[in-house]
Each structure stands twice: as structure tokens, then as C-alpha cells.
Amino acid sequence: MTLKTKTALVTGAAGFIGSHLVDSLLERRVKVIGVDNLSAGKEAFLTEAMLNDRFEFHKLDLLKDDLTELLEGVDVVYHLAANPDVRSGSLDTRPHFDQNILATYLLLESCRKASLSKFVFASTSTVYGEVDVMPTPEDYGPLLPISIYGASKLACEAMVSAYSNQYQMHSVIFRFANVVGPRSTHNVLHDFIRKLRDEPKELEILGAEPGTSKSYIHVSDTVNGILMGSEKSQGLVDVYNIGSRDWTFVKDIANIVVDKMSLKGVGFHWTGGVNGGGWVGDVRKMLLSTKKLEKLGWAPELTSSEAVELATMDILSE
Numbered sequence: 001m002t003l004k005t006k007t008a009l010v011t012g013a014a015g016f017i018g019s020h021l022v023d024s025l026l027e028r029r030v031k032v033i034g035v036d037n038l039s040a041g042k043e044a045f046l047t048e049a050m051l052n053d054r055f056e057f058h059k060l061d062l063l064k065d066d067l068t069e070l071l072e073g074v075d076v077v078y079h080l081a082a083n084p085d086v087r088s089g090s091l092d093t094r095p096h097f098d099q100n101i102l103a104t105y106l107l108l109e110s111c112r113k114a115s116l117s118k119f120v121f122a123s124t125s126t127v128y129g130e131v132d133v134m135p136t137p138e139d140y141g142p143l144l145p146i147s148i149y150g151a152s153k154l155a156c157e158a159m160v161s162a163y164s165n166q167y168q169m170h171s172v173i174f175r176f177a178n179v180v181g182p183r184s185t186h187n188v189l190h191d192f193i194r195k196l197r198d199e200p201k202e203l204e205i206l207g208a209e210p211g212t213s214k215s216y217i218h219v220s221d222t223v224n225g226i227l228m229g230s231e232k233s234q235g236l237v238d239v240y241n242i243g244s245r246d247w248t249f250v251k252d253i254a255n256i257v258v259d260k261m262s263l264k265g266v267g268f269h270w271t272g273g274v275n276g277g278g279w280v281g282d283v284r285k286m287l288l289s290t291k292k293l294e295k296l297g298w299a300p301e302l303t304s305s306e307a308v309e310l311a312t313m314d315i316l317s318e
């Protein structure tokens with residue numbers, strides 16, 4: 001797909017999804033300005049991008065540095081910088097407020113001053129909370145997140161919508177399912193692999209058998225969805241889900257990891273778990289309707305299990 005975008009600024013550019021987005025934008029001959037404070041991201045993820053003349057990287061912190069000047073001449077901002085750790089929010093609530101809500105507010109202020117025309121925001125399926133409609137469409141409501149992380153992202157969505165309406169800035173909000181693939185640094189696959197490397201005969205799993213059931217999407221499908229949706233969206237504020245069309249249970253993920261690690265006779269030890277989920281704030285079931293984005297021509301190439309399998313092999317080969 002050829003993009004209309006000439007110059008893009010990506011926040012969270014050195015992160016898992018951000019670095020893949022940078023690579024895909026560069027492949028499509030877009031000039032890319034990457035911003036990251038490297039709190040979680042790694043410069044190593046940008047090794048290839050750094051060799052490209054159309055890429056420049058700025059180590060900046062959205063909470064401390066003003067991006068207004070950097071935004072001059074930028075057509076689109078892809079805002080992916082965040083604290084994405086859902087689980088940590090119940091232990092310490094402040095980081096999600098600062099790194100998600102406050103950082104997004106400060107960035108939107110810079111965008112307003114720079115009269116930016118398009119803002120793309122990385123949101124999450126956790127804004128839906130526990131739902132009674134599945135696959136869940138974008139217009140489902142009321143949105144009642146059960147995690148501080150989900151709440152912080154919903155607050156960001158609200159601000160993005162208000163800034164769009166008040167300052168004529170077109171915006172596109174993507175609600176991702178669980179994204180997996182190369183350069184991920186923390187998720188259930190990393191947890192299981194680490195535990196099984198320590199103890200190859202028994203795997204401790206949070207929750208009750210068979211565990212939560214959620215949609216997993218490969219990062220390649222995710223980035224294709226972001227590019228397709230942000231290029232083709234027409235509304236002032238458009239919201240799109242990005243997920244695979246099916247889900248997988250935690251037990252299936254455990255079986256895939258055990259299989260890919262070529263382990264035999266592993267016992268699963270289900271433990272802890274809160275309200276049928278793994279931890280406080282963990283949604284039990286998540287499956288997103290992706291019909292809206294599919295109408296624009298996007299479709300996930302991998303199922304949840306295929307994405308998990310591929311991602312597991314990637315982690316094991318690192």
C-alpha cells in the first residue's frame with residue numbers, strides 16, 4: 001500500500017509495536033521522526049531504521065520535553081508511547097496516570113500548537129472491561145474498564161476526541177487485542193518460557209483451568225491494520241478494533257509453549273487467580289469485532305493460535 005503521508009512522528013518508536021511501525025513506514029518511503037525516552041524501548045530495535053536516511057531518532061521524554069518544534073512539517077503523529085503494563089496498575093496507580101494520561105495531554109497540547117492535521121492513538125481492548133457482547137464492536141457501551149491501565153487509555157481516547165473536535169485535528173483510535181511477535185519484552189509467553197526454563201517439569205499458571213480466553217494478534221497484522229486504518233479513515237474521529245477473529249485459552253498457550261520448547265510430561269499447576277482472571281483487573285474474555293477495519297480492506301493473516309505459535313518461536317530463537 002502506498003501512503004499519502006510524507007512525514008510521520010512516532011512516539012514510543014523504540015518500543016515493541018512502535019519499532020515495527022517505524023520499519024513499515026520507512027519501507028513505504030515515509031520520512032519518520034522517532035521519539036522515545038528508552039525507559040522500556042531499546043535502540044537495538046531501531047538498528048535497521050538508523051541506517052535509513054529518512055529516519056531520525058530523538059531521545060525525549062513526553063513528560064519533560066516539548067515536541068512543538070519537532071512537529072513542524074509533520075503530517076501524522078502515531079502516539080504509541082505509554083506504560084502498557086496492565087498488571088502493574090493495581091500495585092502502583094500513578095505511572096499509568098503520568099505516562100498515559102498526562103503524557104498524552106502534553107503531546108496533544110504540542111500538536112494543537114503545531115496545528116497538526118492527523119493524530120493516531122494506540123488504545124486497547126481493555127477500555128471495554130467485562131462485556132456481554134462478543135465479538136465486541138467499537139460502538140459497544142458503556143465503556144467500564146476494570147483496570148487502571150484501561151481507564152487511563154479511555155481517558156486518553158476522550159481527550160483525543162475532544163482535541164479533534166475543538167482544534168479540527170483528524171484522529172484515528174485503534175483498540176488492540178493482545179499483540180505478540182518479535183521484539184516483545186513482556187507478556188504471557190515470556191512468563192511461561194522463563195518459568196519453564198527454570199522448572200521444565202511443572203508450569204505454574206495464574207487462574208483456574210482453562211484460564212482466560214482472549215484474542216491474540218501478530219504485530220505484523222497489527223501494523224498493517226494501523227497503516228490501512230489511518231490512511232483510509234474519513235471521519236473526524238474514527239475508532240477501530242484490531243484483533244484476530246478468534247481467541248485462545250491460556251491453557252492452549254501453555255500447550256503451545258511446552259510443545260515449541262520440546263518438553264514432555266509438564267504438569268500445569270493452576271494457582272491464585274482473581275474473579276476468574278489471572279490478576280486484579282484482568283479481563284476474563286476478550287474478542288473484538290474487526291468488521292469495521294475489514295471494510296477498509298484489512299484482514300488479519302494469522303489466527304490467535306498461529307500468532308502465539310510464531311511469537312513463541314521468535315522468543316525461543318532470540
Ligand SMILES: NC(=O)c1ccc[n+]([C@@H]2O[C@H](COP(=O)([O-])OP(=O)(O)OC[C@H]3O[C@@H](n4cnc5c(N)ncnc54)[C@H](O)[C@@H]3O)[C@@H](O)[C@H]2O)c1
Nearest residue numbers: 012014015016017037039040041061062081082084176179
Ligand atoms: N502490546 C500489546 O499487547 C498492546 C495491546 C494494546 C495496546 N497497546 C498499546 O500500544 C502501544 C505500544 O505498546 P508496546 O507493547 O509496544 O509497549 P512498549 O513498552 O514496548 O513501547 C512503549 C514505548 O514508549 C516509551 N515511552 C514510555 N513512556 C515514555 C515517555 N514518557 N516519553 C517517551 N517515550 C516513552 C517506552 O520507552 C517504550 O519504548 C502502547 O500505547 C500500548 O498501551 C499494546
